[in-house]
Amino acid sequence: MLSPxxxxxxxxxxxxxxxEDFGRYFWRSGSEGFWKLERQQTFREPGVESWEAFRTGRWDDSLALIEGQRAHYEEYFRKISECGFVLHRVRCVEEPISPYLQWELHLLHLKSQCGEDTRVLVNDEFLRHEAQGRLPEVVILGSSVMYEVLYDDAGxxxxxxxxxxPQGIxxxxxxxxxxxRSGEPLDAFFRHHVASLSPPAVTEG
Structure with missing residues (x-):
């Protein structure tokens, strides 16, 4: 099991x-880049407009709000590229896809179109890494710092x-x-498994 x-x-x-600490090091990720492992299937994102629309059952509004962020993310990833690094993400996906994750995959799809390098691991593809325990949420910023990201019981x-x-990083x-490397590119996964899904049942509180 991967465990920081x-x-x-x-x-x-x-x-x-x-x-504060994350913000201090993020823009110094350098040639080693930004690496994120995302395992949980449900989070809460209060204050994020598209998530708020999703959790209150306004699915079309949620998707429109995500698309409305395109210019922001184009500029964000342009700045990241100018700073000389790339954002890489591994997104673990349990099937059937949770309502939250259906929403998040739409957001990640937009980010991938703007420059994020995301790949998906499904069920057995990541469960084989969990023989001794559940994978954590991990973020690595270049060669300087690594975080195990913590969430409360509500997500x-x-x-x-x-x-x-350094050796641990x-x-x-x-x-x-x-x-x-073993994951499926997000764009292909989204096209085959997400794009045609019906609006999710609202289960987020």
Whole structure:
């Protein structure tokens, strides 16, 4: 199992400290890039307009709000490219796809069109990595810092555990890169498994 905590001690950060720390290092990701492993199937994203529309049953409005972010993400990924790095994401997807994840995959599809490099692992493809425990949520920023991202019981962002040991960062990055190589490009997965789905039943509170 990929576990940042297995590579050495980390420092727990509350939500505000995590956000500040993340922002300090994000734009310095450099040639090693940004790597993210996303395992949970449901999150809460209060304050995100398209998520708020989704959770209240306004699916068409939610999709329109996502599309309305296209110019923002085009500019965002242009700036990232100018800073010399790429965002790579591994998104684990359990089938049948959860309502939240159906929404998120629409957002990730837009991001992929604007420059994010996302691949999908489905069911057995990621479960084989969980023989000794559930995969964590992990973000790695270049060679400088790695976080295990923490969420509360409701699925809201609660902070993170920061790790700085270079060998631990290298080890976890290689594990995520291996998963990424074996995954299906998001655009193809979205076309085959998501685009034709009916609007999801609202189960988010």
């Amino acid at each position: 905590q297995a590579v050495g001690p980390g420092r727990r950060l509350g939500l505000d400290d995590y956000i 809201e962002l609660a902070g993170g555990i920061r790790f700085d040991a 290298i080890r976890c990055r290689r594990a995520i890169q291996e998963m990424h």
